[in-house]
Amino acid sequence: MGCGRVGARIAAILDHNRHQVTVVDIDSRSFRRLPADFSGDTIIGTGIDEDVLRSAGIERAGAFIAVTNGDNRNIMAAQVARLIFEVPEVVCRIYDPVREDSYRRLGLTTVCPTTTVSAIILDHVMRANEDSSHRPGGS
Amino acid sequence: MYVIVVGGGKVGFYLTQSLLSDGHEVLLIERDSAKVDSFNEQLGSVTIAGDGAEASTLAAAGAARADVVVAVTGEDEDNLVICQMAKQKFHVGRTIARVNNPKNEQLFRVLGIDVTVSQTNYILHIIEQAIPERSFVHLLSLTHGDLAIVEAKITDHSAVVHRSIGEISLPENTAISAISRGPRLIVPTPATELLPGDDIIALAHREQEDELRRLLV
Numbered sequence A: 001m002g003c004g005r006v007g008a009r010i011a012a013i014l015d016h017n018r019h020q021v022t023v024v025d026i027d028s029r030s031f032r033r034l035p036a037d038f039s040g041d042t043i044i045g046t047g048i049d050e051d052v053l054r055s056a057g058i059e060r061a062g063a064f065i066a067v068t069n070g071d072n073r074n075i076m077a078a079q080v081a082r083l084i085f086e087v088p089e090v091v092c093r094i095y096d097p098v099r100e101d102s103y104r105r106l107g108l109t110t111v112c113p114t115t116t117v118s119a120i121i122l123d124h125v126m127r128a129n130e131d132s133s134h135r136p137g138g139s
Numbered sequence B: 001m002y003v004i005v006v007g008g009g010k011v012g013f014y015l016t017q018s019l020l021s022d023g024h025e026v027l028l029i030e031r032d033s034a035k036v037d038s039f040n041e042q043l044g045s046v047t048i049a050g051d052g053a054e055a056s057t058l059a060a061a062g063a064a065r066a067d068v069v070v071a072v073t074g075e076d077e078d079n080l081v082i083c084q085m086a087k088q089k090f091h092v093g094r095t096i097a098r099v100n101n102p103k104n105e106q107l108f109r110v111l112g113i114d115v116t117v118s119q120t121n122y123i124l125h126i127i128e129q130a131i132p133e134r135s136f137v138h139l140l141s142l143t144h145g146d147l148a149i150v151e152a153k154i155t156d157h158s159a160v161v162h163r164s165i166g167e168i169s170l171p172e173n174t175a176i177s178a179i180s181r182g183p184r185l186i187v188p189t190p191a192t193e194l195l196p197g198d199d200i201i202a203l204a205h206r207e208q209e210d211e212l213r214r215l216l217v
Helices: A005-016 A028-033 A050-055 A071-084 A097-105 A113-134 B010-021 B033-043 B055-060 B076-090 B104-110 B119-130 B206-216
Strands: A022-025 A041-044 A063-066 A089-093 A109-111 B002-006 B025-030 B047-049 B068-071 B094-099 B115-118 B136-142 B147-153 B174-181 B184-186 B199-205
Touching: A005 A022, A005 A028, A022 A028, A028 A041, A050 A071, A063 A071, A071 A089, A071 A097, A071 B076, A071 B104, A097 A109, A097 A113, A097 B055, A097 B076, B002 B010, B002 B076, B010 B025, B010 B033, B025 B033, B033 B047, B055 B076, B068 B076, B076 B094, B076 B104, B094 B104, B094 B119, B104 B115, B115 B119, B119 B136, B136 B206, B147 B206, B174 B206, B199 B206
Parallel strands: A022 A041, A063 A089, A089 A109, B002 B025, B002 B068, B025 B047, B068 B094, B094 B115
Antiparallel strands: B136 B147, B147 B199, B174 B184, B174 B199
16 A cells, blocks of 8 residues: 555565555556556555455455555554454554554554664764774874 | 644634633644644634644643543544554543544444544434435434434334334334424333324434334334
8 A cells, every 4th residue: 555666666576576466546646656567456545445445355465565655544554454354464654653663562563764764874874983983093 | 621632624623612612621733833823813822733643742732631632633544543642652531533434433443442423424414304204314323332313204104103112022222212293292101102204213222223224114
């Protein structure tokens, strides 16, 4: 659910690896991000609507991934997928670290790009800092 | 009572105004800071700018001591998360969510929201009552115990016409509360006979509402 850069990429990789993929997005133009040889299905609609999810075949899905730009939309869709349709694997992107923490505690599998990307960048900066301190003449 | 209202649309604004005039302590959270300024001019300083789904906004609003959090934004997903965050992080006793899409009403209850208000359903029921010659009308949903108050008109074709209340076997969890016959209001006894033209006011559990409809109409 959500065919932005991340959603389109995940869909393309899964499709390439011969999984059956359906992508849901409210804007049909988003599907242009999918590769030309994408063999999965696309459905226009909001993933927080049970009927849209049903038409996307959620009742027989092995995994559901919520990666729209809206934290709350992802959270609601993930809860619908998990609690109503009992999808075995549900992953939900949440930008707000506090919300991410709360819903992880409630049992959702969550990914928070804010904390993950910050940690990676900080790691690079700190390593660069260590390197420069070993440089001759560095302080 | 301390009430936090999230979402400064028409519902949020008038709700805040009405709660204030009832003497309650109210805080309105609205995302658009231009609206916040205008509300504070009209209502006094009771509005803060912020995203009600963010814990920092709820904390600044004093959610920890709030008795009630009401989420009335135009987006169901926002109302859901606002109420869940209020419950989970701030242990607010009562959360009330406006449901814009009637399909979500049941879902919100499953997800732990205490009270849901579906404006679409309310408007629908009010209009239904205003349309003449409707034989079975849903008057009101009572959140408590999932009860509904319904009105049914007895016609010559009703299966129960000319039978007494005692003879009718009503579905489980339903009760005939009153009969309106012309200008008279009758409190029914088992001997009361149902006549064509009677308006029946009945209580029904939501799950038995359809069964009651089939019996009376």
